[in-house]
Amino acid sequence: MQLGINLGYWGAGMDADNLAVAQEADRLGYAVCWAAEAYGSDAATVLSWVAAQTERIDVGSAIFQIPARQPAMTAMTAATLDSLSGGRFRLGLGVSGPQVSEGWYGVRFDKPLARTREYVEIVRRAMTRERLTYDGAHWTLPLPDGPGKPIKLTVHPQREHIPLYIAAIGPKNLEQTGEIADGALLIFPSAAHLEDTAIRHLRAGREKAGLTMDGFDVCPTLPLAAGDDKDVAALADTFRPYTALYVGGMGSRKQNFYNQLARRMGYEKEAAEIQDKYLSGDKQGAAAAVPHELIDRTTLLGSVDRIADRMKAYAEVGVTTLTLAPAGFTLEERLTALRTGSEALERAELA
Numbered sequence: 001m002q003l004g005i006n007l008g009y010w011g012a013g014m015d016a017d018n019l020a021v022a023q024e025a026d027r028l029g030y031a032v033c034w035a036a037e038a039y040g041s042d043a044a045t046v047l048s049w050v051a052a053q054t055e056r057i058d059v060g061s062a063i064f065q066i067p068a069r070q071p072a073m074t075a076m077t078a079a080t081l082d083s084l085s086g087g088r089f090r091l092g093l094g095v096s097g098p099q100v101s102e103g104w105y106g107v108r109f110d111k112p113l114a115r116t117r118e119y120v121e122i123v124r125r126a127m128t129r130e131r132l133t134y135d136g137a138h139w140t141l142p143l144p145d146g147p148g149k150p151i152k153l154t155v156h157p158q159r160e161h162i163p164l165y166i167a168a169i170g171p172k173n174l175e176q177t178g179e180i181a182d183g184a185l186l187i188f189p190s191a192a193h194l195e196d197t198a199i200r201h202l203r204a205g206r207e208k209a210g211l212t213m214d215g216f217d218v219c220p221t222l223p224l225a226a227g228d229d230k231d232v233a234a235l236a237d238t239f240r241p242y243t244a245l246y247v248g249g250m251g252s253r254k255q256n257f258y259n260q261l262a263r264r265m266g267y268e269k270e271a272a273e274i275q276d277k278y279l280s281g282d283k284q285g286a287a288a289a290v291p292h293e294l295i296d297r298t299t300l301l302g303s304v305d306r307i308a309d310r311m312k313a314y315a316e317v318g319v320t321t322l323t324l325a326p327a328g329f330t331l332e333e334r335l336t337a338l339r340t341g342s343e344a345l346e347r348a349e350l351a
Contacts, residue, residue, distance in 0.1 A: 311344055
């Protein structure tokens with residue numbers, strides 16, 4: 001099992017620290033550095049900045065939002081980043097959510113599975129550097145009855161095949177991801193529930209495509225906070241607002257994928273309470289309603305030995321790249337968390 005890091009969103013006041021974290025991860029031998037985008041910083045610019053100031057670590061989009069870019073533009077960006085980084089780019093895609101897709105990009109959040117499948121097909125076809133044509137339900141290239149003509153990508157990526165990941169949560173999306181992608185980006189993963197909530201659906205998609213899980217990258221993200229085992233409860237409390245935001249407020253009442261995931265993990269009553277309080281404006285009450293067990297199961301907390309034991313559990317269930325979000329109020333705390341993750345991987349004998 002390899003380790004990655006997730007820098008989250010740029011522009012949150014920790015930009016210089018984020019670069020230092022990426023450079024330390026590069027020095028420690030972490031495999032990949034991911035950056036996200038929502039409706040602030042874009043991931044492509046951040047990744048080019050990080051790639052220019054690191055040497056070995058891969059850089060990956062977690063995620064490029066599908067409603068934000070035409071698929072041909074994503075192929076251009078992927079090819080450019082792969083070329084500039086010397087073959088270190090990983091392309092992560094996701095449909096975002098209805099509020100961002102329709103409110104920020106003006107793109108209807110309809111038929112996300114079909115749109116994702118077509119999008120991936122066009123991106124991959126464009127990156128073959130053959131003349132691009134496509135006839136689908138959502139995209140037609142070139143447009144009919146107009147001056148458009150089939151065009152081919154002029155940029156040469158460093159590699160013939162750039163690894164493509166999809167951020168997936170729901171069972172149908174997970175199955176399609178197993179079928180059409182090279183890896184899955186997961187969030188709020190509990191080792192105790194991961195087989196049922198994710199792995200079996202990914203495996204079904206692989207089997208549908210006549211493939212096995214060999215070579216498929218199962219890549220969940222977990223926040224990591226280092227400390228003494230007797231302080232685990234206090235460490236968990238620092239993630240209450242984060243968990244409450246996703247389970248309670250990330251999306252509408254009817255379309256909150258993280259809330260639905262928490263329910264599938266057995267926290268149906270608690271997920272409903274968190275959402276009710278968050279959407280009513282009681283964010284503190286929502287955070288207080290998050291069960292300690294849910295936080296502890298979806299983060300890495302405590303000593304090197306405790307974290308190493310948890311890493312073993314993730315490896316045993318099929319995780320191949322464990323992405324860490326090193327937590328801390330200062331740069332030194334975040335670097336300590338990063339080093340703790342590296343040491344825990346070695347102690348677990350998973351490196």
